[in-house]
Amino acid sequence: MAAAGRAILTTVRNTGRALLMLFEAFFHMRSMFGKRMRHEVMNQMYIAGIKSLGVITVVGMFTGMILALQTGLELRRFGLQQNIGTAVAVSMLREMGPFMTALIIAASVGSAIAAQMGTMVVAEEIAALEIMSINPVRFLVMPRLVALMVMMPLLTVYTNMVGIFGGAVIGTTQLEVTMTAYFDNARLYVVNKDLYVGLLKAMVFGIVITTVACHQGFATREGAVGVGQATRRTVIISFLTILILGYIITRMFYTL
Amino acid sequence: MIRFEQVHKKFGRRTVLDDVNFEIKKSEIFIIVGLSGAGKSVSLKHMVRLLSPDAGKVWVGDDVVSEATGTELERIRARFGYLFQSGALLQWMSAGENVGLPLREHTRMGDEEIDRIAREKLKLVHLEEAYDRAPADLSGGMRKRVSLARAIVRNPEIVLYDEPTSGLDPLTSRTIDKLILETRNQLGVTSIVVTHDLHSALSIGDTIAMLHEGRMVELATPKQFIASKHPVVRSFLESQYITTRGEWEGNATP
Numbered sequence: 061m062a063a064a065g066r067a068i069l070t071t072v073r074n075t076g077r078a079l080l081m082l083f084e085a086f087f088h089m090r091s092m093f094g095k096r097m098r099h100e101v102m103n104q105m106y107i108a109g110i111k112s113l114g115v116i117t118v119v120g121m122f123t124g125m126i127l128a129l130q131t132g133l134e135l136r137r138f139g140l141q142q143n144i145g146t147a148v149a150v151s152m153l154r155e156m157g158p159f160m161t162a163l164i165i166a167a168s169v170g171s172a173i174a175a176q177m178g179t180m181v182v183a184e185e186i187a188a189l190e191i192m193s194i195n196p197v198r199f200l201v202m203p204r205l206v207a208l209m210v211m212m213p214l215l216t217v218y219t220n221m222v223g224i225f226g227g228a229v230i231g232t233t234q235l236e237v238t239m240t241a242y243f244d245n246a247r248l249y250v251v252n253k254d255l256y257v258g259l260l261k262a263m264v265f266g267i268v269i270t271t272v273a274c275h276q277g278f279a280t281r282e283g284a285v286g287v288g289q290a291t292r293r294t295v296i297i298s299f300l301t302i303l304i305l306g307y308i309i310t311r312m313f314y315t316l
Numbered sequence: 317m318i319r320f321e322q323v324h325k326k327f328g329r330r331t332v333l334d335d336v337n338f339e340i341k342k343s344e345i346f347i348i349v350g351l352s353g354a355g356k357s358v359s360l361k362h363m364v365r366l367l368s369p370d371a372g373k374v375w376v377g378d379d380v381v382s383e384a385t386g387t388e389l390e391r392i393r394a395r396f397g398y399l400f401q402s403g404a405l406l407q408w409m410s411a412g413e414n415v416g417l418p419l420r421e422h423t424r425m426g427d428e429e430i431d432r433i434a435r436e437k438l439k440l441v442h443l444e445e446a447y448d449r450a451p452a453d454l455s456g457g458m459r460k461r462v463s464l465a466r467a468i469v470r471n472p473e474i475v476l477y478d479e480p481t482s483g484l485d486p487l488t489s490r491t492i493d494k495l496i497l498e499t500r501n502q503l504g505v506t507s508i509v510v511t512h513d514l515h516s517a518l519s520i521g522d523t524i525a526m527l528h529e530g531r532m533v534e535l536a537t538p539k540q541f542i543a544s545k546h547p548v549v550r551s552f553l554e555s556q557y558i559t560t561r562g563e564w565e566g567n568a569t570p
């Protein structure tokens with residue numbers, strides 16, 4: 061009982077600290093247009109964007125294929141398999157696109173950020189920045205936050221495209237739906253809102269990943285072991301938060 | 317210039333500083349020695365509030381650094397240069413960029429001027445050729461020297477050196493000793509040097525303080541230090557083959 065209470069208290073306190081750091085990072089965004097920061101932001105975008113493109117392609121493709129196969133087989137029982145285009149497109153745009161992209165980015169980019177921040181704590185680099193009166197939140201967190209807030213939606217658009225294409229492949233090869241029929245159907249029933257909600261999610265997930273990763277990284281203690289722990293926690297906490305926030309956002313925009 | 321007033325510090329149940337009192341005068345070269353884990357690095361960190369005491373005060377000039385926050389703390393920290401024991405260079409920047417970083421962040425100097433000053437400081441530590449190299453490609457001793465160049469790039473009033481010569485060859489060590497002496501003689505810099513190297517401690521130090529199990533067991537001039545009767549100091553000196561007359565005593569003594 062007492063242990064559970066303590067755990068809840070710790071979680072609340074950590075969330076509070078992470079949010080404070082996030083607000084501070086937002087506040088420092090006004091300095092992102094300076095020459096040096098702009099360069100750093102671009103650099104972080106490149107790192108976040110390029111690193112995971114390969115994995116994202118494979119995951120996006122197969123997500124679309126699974127969606128098509130799964131729903132397609134059900135729909136065919138009622139002779140409705142020509143609606144497969146809509147089914148895949150809507151699921152990808154609203155849910156699976158942002159979700160899958162976020163999981164991959166959390167596991168690759170988020171964990172890398174946590175490891176880097178953790179290593180910097182252990183090597184006294186963060187302390188060195190503080191002595192030089194260089195705010196670590198402005199110097200390290202802000203560029204990464206901006207980069208992921210921009211790159212997550214862009215990568216999600218890419219995942220969506222690959223996923224929808226994957227669905228089309230299944231549609232033509234296994235469900236006897238032609239390419240044209242597939243895409244016509246998708247265009248007919250998908251609304252802009254589906255895209256926007258998905259992109260909003262993607263941006264929120266980007267914020268979650270950076271915040272969790274930086275907060276965990278900065279909280280690293282006890283050397284190399286601590287860095288490993290920070291990385292592991294980042295992935296787990298990001299996954300959970302993404303799942304829960306994803307549900308809440310869907311619930312907000314699509315009431316029954 | 318810097319004063320510790322009844323400073324206590326615990327980590328968990330471990331007492332690391334136990335009622336530490338001392339004063340460092342302006343332009344002094346103040347040496348801190350002690351066994352590994354004695355609390356030397358912890359003491360340095362208290363001077364710039366990377367750590368705060370559980371009880372007691374740390375003064376820097378007329379300011380209580382141990383209670384300072386915000387812009388006041390920034391102003392105090394700006395008076396310091398800090399050479400970390402681990403070097404603490406940013407891995408993704410070249411050595412030269414690391415040295416120039418404080419200037420880039422806090423002055424309106426152009427890139428060329430920053431570049432020129434960074435090269436000048438690297439030259440002081442005999443590393444001008446390392447300007448473009450990444451910290452990961454440098455040896456431990458070289459990293460330390462780059463870090464030293466960064467610590468002094470803004471010409472601070474007070475420089476904290478955490479083991480500046482550990483891992484360096486004897487010749488380079490003497491260069492660093494000379495650098496510490498010169499910055500004091502030319503610019504009146506106050507230097508606090510943590511070291512295990514008694515030879516450099518005895519030759520450049522004005523005052524030598526020995527920490528042992530959280531207490532300051534000796535605080536003396538080099539002359540008094542080697543004559544100290546304190547058993548901890550004695551065994552420390554003997555471990556480096558130094559006699560009460562300050563002579564080196566080993567197998568090779570003629």
Ligand SMILES: Nc1ncnc2c1ncn2[C@@H]1O[C@H](COP(=O)(O)OP(=O)(O)OP(=O)(O)O)[C@@H](O)[C@H]1O
Pocket residue numbers: 327332350351352353354355356357358359401
């Ligand atoms: N942030 C910290 N958290 C917990 N314990 C710490 C922390 N920093 C230092 N300590 C402990 O305080 C004691 C003194 O550490 P300190 O780094 O000052 O030693 P030192 O005298 O510099 O030794 P060395 O010569 O090995 O560098 C050690 O036992 C260390 O484990």
Ligand SMILES: [Mg+2]
Pocket residue numbers: 356357358401478
């Ligand atoms: Mg130390």
